[in-house]
Amino acid sequence: MDGQALRPTASWENGTLAPVDRLRAERADSPTPGLVEGTEPGAGQKSAMFVHAQSFEDLTAEAEEEARRDDELDKSGECAEELKVLVGEKTIEEQRNNSISSESRSKEEDVSSEAWRSHRKHVFVLSEAGKPIYTRYGTEEALSSTMGVMMALVSFVEAEKNIIRSIHADGCKVVFLTKSPLVLVGVSRTCQSDKELLRELQYIYYQIVSLLTLTQLNHIFQHKQNYDLRRLLAGSEYLTDNLLHRLDRDPGLLLSAVTCLPLASSARDVVSSSLQAAKAKNLVFSILLAGDRLVTLVRKKDQFLHHIDLHLVFNLVGSSSSFREGEGWTPICLPKFNTAGFFHAHISYLEPASELCLILVSTDREDFFNMSDCKQRFLERLSKRSAYQALKEALKCPTYSVAQVGIPELRHFLYKSKSSGLYTSPEFPEVYHSDEEQERLMGLYQDLHSCLHHPTRPLRSFYRCSETENLLAWVTSGFELYLCFSPLGTKALAVSAVNKLLKWIRKEEDRLFILSPLTY
Amino acid sequence: MASGMQEKQYTPSLLSFFIYNPTFGPREGEEEKKILFYHPSEVEKNEKIRNVGLCEAIVQFTRTFCPTKPAKSLHTQKNRQFFFEPEDNFWIVMVPWFETQCIEKPNKDGKPPTIEYQEEEILDTVYGAVVRQCYSMYKLFNGTFGRAMEAGGVELLTQKLEKFFYRYLQTLHLQSCDLLDVFGGISFFPLDKMTYLKIQSFVNKVEESLSLIKYTAFLYNDQLIWSGLEQDDMRILYKYLTTSLFPRHSEPELAGRDSPLRPEVAGNLLHYGRFLTGPTNLKDPEAKFRFPKIFVSTGDGYEELHLIVYKAMSAAACFMISASVELTREFCEQLDGLVGPQLTLLASDICEQFTINRRISGPEKEPQFKFIYFNHMNLAEKSTIHMRKTASVCLTSVHPDLMKILGDINCDFARVDEDEEIIVKAMTDYWVVGKKSDQRELYVILNQKNANLIEVNEEVKRLCATQFNNIFFLD
């Protein structure tokens, strides 16, 4: 897939990639598709917080370049890595003991049973030697032969100077992703496109890298080709499980964006500045979360955090309750930032019962006490101001109802501001209360997403009128918009709804988005 | 099919095409026995075995996840392979390959150009359908694989496969395959009630007086008007007639060298009738009265029939007669004498009617849209995108990418059987609309760059009102 995203899509991306500073005054009230990126609702004022990712492909783009970087790093800190891993492993180990995994792992399943087969989505990770590393369902042992076959297929095709991508049968597809030294295989009964599945495998890949670093991985397999990686990853499977669960439900991972806690800009600015004030030498990122929602993020100048890395952090925090015990200190590799080395994250909740979780990312593994000191300073500044109260208030309603927009036929929507990498979306309405319904809707959004971002035939807009709902998706240089209407809604309605909604978002943008991200 | 020319020239777009049966060479070293047909034949033996091996592996592997539904296609970076198991353990594999699948990207500073593969260039649904079509076509002229096996074992089967596919593969034009191949539809000739009834009564009278005739099909302008065959048989026969037989004979007509008036026939009735299959000239004492045999399904199994295709001007009648009967010169003369004049008459009738209706409907100005219509119920197909399909290629009047978008929408529709409508705007600002109502599918391409969703919808409504006012389309 290398670089496909640069093909026709490029036409409307070129030139507008860099965020443009704009004064609020200049922003149009009802945005039009023509508006320049950086002025769409939710666009950041200064430079954005994240590495830009219009669509997923650009991740694979830098594959080789990554490799190069690894080699260099490899030489330098080999022994150092070892240690880090051990530390890393330890902490993960203890997390495992009190981890509440979102999905009860049905390890003891009979892998020849219909029940096992009929899971909606299987994910397998194996080494290039064909050794099992991870399976979502069943035990790796039971599947070693199956994974052996997978590897055989991969290498057979490779022998022909070719790469296996996927196998298609009615209602079932198998997708292969080779990320040396790992091979990831997804088996899905959903109607997701290969690309969507690939994207999910990528996430899994990065999840594993984030635990070990790519350097570490390469190193291990260079030395011992059929090393059983599970020894290192033991106890961390629930992270992968959770990530897979998120992938099914969290629009953020689909949109390559994160969503924020609705909060008055005044309050948010105070929180940000307090965080900004609490800086330290090796501190790279300070992130304040409310559940899965971003409150604010402060970063070192010209250090960008990629949304994937952020999601991995979210996953780490969200998957484990151990951090509630007090201040956590854990090494974490942010693969989109650097696949070679570990950062060290200081993770703690502002108050035991609170949803507010502070993550301070440092480059120095000895920095624990500096970080915890930063936290204290932040808390002091914060509690001095009324902002903290406002923040706590905001926590009470972390989401909003679509009814506020005032379009009866509108059931739900996703809106992503491209330049800021942030998105907003209301809570699911009554009809989608069940998990199945919510995942179905997500599935529909995924469809739209992959249609619009088709590698060779991307689309500007997509309207589908079906028996269950009417959907409209629209991509401009500035934003991506996905709407879900009642199936009895008309096209005329859809068109007018878009404008009305964009106006509404513009009106609400300083609550829903982080318009002025800060750096130290 | 008339015996073909000898010089080898395979369609470049076909990388390989092979048929195998894993049960034929179960033991080590016997793998070659599995292979019943392999194109290109010159491929080195071990490579053949290797490729078959891969397919077996893929199929086997997929079974671990869906035992009931076999693998249909394998995507790799460089190409796609399509699998089809028409009869138990018989597998057909096709690997198309097009230049468009890879682009050379020149590299600066003297590096060799990097090759970039366009993995989404090929639509699974289209080529999956093509493979199935290959089999149906074989079956039409040879019956099932199983039949050949019963008759003469592997030996006979391989002969038949060789004989058939050697020529058939040359007639494949994979490049120009598209949505229409997925539908495998039949284009019906629009006709007023009265003329249609005339044709009915013509067919009935002929079948009465030539009682040997079991089924009749009637076409005009390569479009079907009447079929006595069941739908699925007609579908593939129609494919054969319109993409192979008629084009082969149309050239002389297009060149104005239509078969001359033949005053010498019985009753001194002038007519343009001639056999497209069987004898080219009845008068020729050497004339052979052999006709192609086809296999059509009956309630239980299939029956073998002679296929007589008889044409007068633009009207063609297919008469099917049980293969057990020996067809004689007398019969052919009788048929020629009876059908020739009537068919000639009908042909001009139809032509007249058609032009009248044309005039009524008024001169058509180049419309803003192009469309494809298909009805699964009667396989009726209509396309303003495709210029008339010739033997060589089928020309479409829109950009391939748009055609592929149609394909994508079609896949979408195939997923659920409820009614659906999809309207997309491509990067080129073309609008593409897909509508699925009951068993019908309509695809419209609008070239109105500045239109919005509402206007596009209006445009489509107008189209339905003019083109499809007589059928029920859910809004």
Place this chain on the structure above:
Amino acid sequence: MSEEHYLELCENPVQFEHASSVNNVFFDEANKQVFAVRSGGATGVVVKGPDDKSSVAFRMDDKGEVKCIKFSIGNKILAVQRTSKSVDFINFIPDYPHTEFTQECKTKNASVLGFCWTNWNEIVFITDQGIEFYQVFPDKRSLKLLKSQSINVNWYQYCPETAVILLSTTVQGNILQPFAFRSGTMSKMSKFEIELPVVPKPAKLSLSERDIAMATIYGQLHVMYLKHHSRTANSTSAEVVLYHLPREGACKKSHVLKLNTTGKFALNIVDNLVVVHHQSSQTSLIFDIKLKEPDCAVNTHQPVLPARSIHPYRIPLSGPAVVPSQPPVPCQLYSSSWSVFQPDIIISASEGYLWYLQVKLPPTVNLLQDKGKLMDFLLRRRDCKMVILSVCSQSTRGVLPVVATVFDKLNQVYKEYLEAEQSYTVAMESGPSRGSAAQKRPVRTQAVIDQSDMYTHVLSSFTERKGVSHKFIIAVLMEYIRSLNQFQITVQHYLYELVIKTLVQHNLFYMLHQFLQYHVLSDSKPLACLLLSLESTYPPAHQLSLDMLKRLSTANDEIVEVLLSKQQVLGALRFIRSVGGHDNVSARKFLDAARQTGDQMLFYTVFRSFQQRNQRLRGSPGFNPGEHCEEHVVHFKQLFGEQALMKPSTV
């Protein structure tokens, strides 16, 4: 053999006392009355007419031998000729003087050849020197000469229907001079010449009265000339030459009927057929002057059927004279004692019988092989219906081309009638005032065989018939439909139903599909419903019937019902919306349907859409009590909670 006799004598002949030395018998063509005059009337005159009320019996004084005796129309006045100079009259009008009065012919020393009544009180004397046209005044017991014309007359003939008298003039007698009479007026028509086979030298009377007859055929007055063959003029056989005698304009030779034999002949006209009796062979021939003969020159006709004798006839010996149990005696046909009168009367004076000649159609069916010709022939006959229908069912055993022609002939007539009806009703609607001369309703002859006739008598039984290939059955049905269409006759849906029934019986659904595709079976609600009923056996029928309902464009409600029955609630709503009926459908109906599907989301969707409708129409999302949606509101709350209900929007 017997079923081959296509001519017969009527069942109940008029009986009268047969002619004898004491009993003279006279026949009046005008009133079709037979006069039996016993001893000059003294012993009584018995008048027998076609029916009893036209029969009279009376007495009159014997004033010498009666030459001719006739009632005026309506038996008002009796005219009797006893001498060659005068005619005597007797009033038969109640309370008018009964005593006879006499009228001498005006022309000096002319002798009266005969007379004919042209009205109840108008009479024409024909003398050898001309004709005299009188009006009779019974009360005054006198006559008044209205008009007279002097011309040498050899003999004359009278055609009562048209009140035309034909006079044979000139020496050879072959110049015929017709006169037409109408209430008080006498008009001379153009005279014409009969071509004689040979012109005698020296000239002598050579056209005999016996060889000329007048009759109206197909509503036109014709003079029939029985032209005997003659050795000299090399005509091998005799023929009948018809001269058409129009009211205005010249009379001209119109038809020649080839008799292909010689001898003694007599002519009758029955049901517009010319019947030629041939005495020596004791057979008769029939000619239909409308029957075109492809294989011979225009207006020359061959007999329609081979010569056959009249159906044998037995005289029922009845009346006092007869001893019971005596079997009826066969009557000698073609006897020399027969006298034949126009149009269809045969009298045997010697036996005292008057018969009407009749045509028996059934035998013709087998005698006439060419079915097309047969249909042409039958369609012009009076009591043809049943025979034609039998021909139809018979032909459905034959070959298609024949079936086709039979149907086409049939529908030709059918169509003409329908058109006449049509233009009549149009004329009526446009008001009798307008439009030339009050149009009169077209009569529906038996020849008009409509679709229901065909259905009940031919087709329905045909489709049931055993051992007929369904291929052929369908072919025949399609032929009939084809034929109807060809004549632009709208086909009745029961015929379509018959077709469909047959197709379904033999699982020929694809055929059916193709027919419908080309609208061969035209749209109608009954047909659409029939299709719906087929869905279980043939799913596509559903689509077909929906299409049909859509084309009818008056069946939107039905469409909604169909969709709802398929649980396509959204489809139904979208459809109703597309035809603009959304605002006045019953919310209840759709909510019921939606709830029935058990699909919660569907119910939600439909419910909300109606709330929005209410909002739009009444400014509030609530339902009116009248809509009876309470239970659904409750249900909705149960499923999605209070807050899911649409709030009345403030704007």
